[in-house]
Amino acid sequence: MKVAQRDCAGLEGRFVSIATSDGARLDLSAKRRVVxxxxxxxxxxxxxxxxMIQLYYRAGLSQREIAEIFGINRQMVSYEFKQAFRxxxxxxQSRHRRGKETPSAE
Structure with missing residues (x-):
């Protein structure tokens, strides 16, 4: 769990920009850390x-297969993924802002 938290903290800037823009892309190792x-x-x-994210990224199921499992259409699976990323x-982003706004204790 601590490793995942550390990876999250290291990816904050890139992750925020990628989650909020449609054209940005991550390399494979960064994708794994984001997952x-x-x-x-x-x-x-x-x-x-x-x-859904477990089934897609860990089990290797397609969005179509996940849609069948959950009884929804493929577009809804894509929407759910985008919502999770956002x-x-x-x-x-809020955690990052709180950290910057906190005065340092000297």
């Missing part, structure tokens, strides 16, 4: 989205 970050935030993104990005 670990997402999966460490189960309460934040919700159990259903967390399950929720975690907002969380990291």
């Amino acid at each position: 670990d970050c997402l999966l460490s935030q189960r309460r934040l993104i919700g159990h259903r989205r967390w399950g 929720l975690v990005a907002e969380y990291l």
Whole structure:
């Protein structure tokens, strides 16, 4: 869990920009760290989205297969993924801002 939190903290800037822009891309190792970050935030993104992300990134199921499992269309799966990324990005952004606003204790 601590490794995932450390990876999340290291990816904050890139993660926020990627989650909020459609054209940005991550390299494979960064994608894996982002997925670990997402999966460490189960309460934040919700159990259903967390399950979809597990099935897609860990089990290798396609969005079409996940849609069949959850009884929704593929576009809805894509929407749920985007929402999960945005929720975690907002969380990291607020945490990052709080850290910068906190005066240093000297």
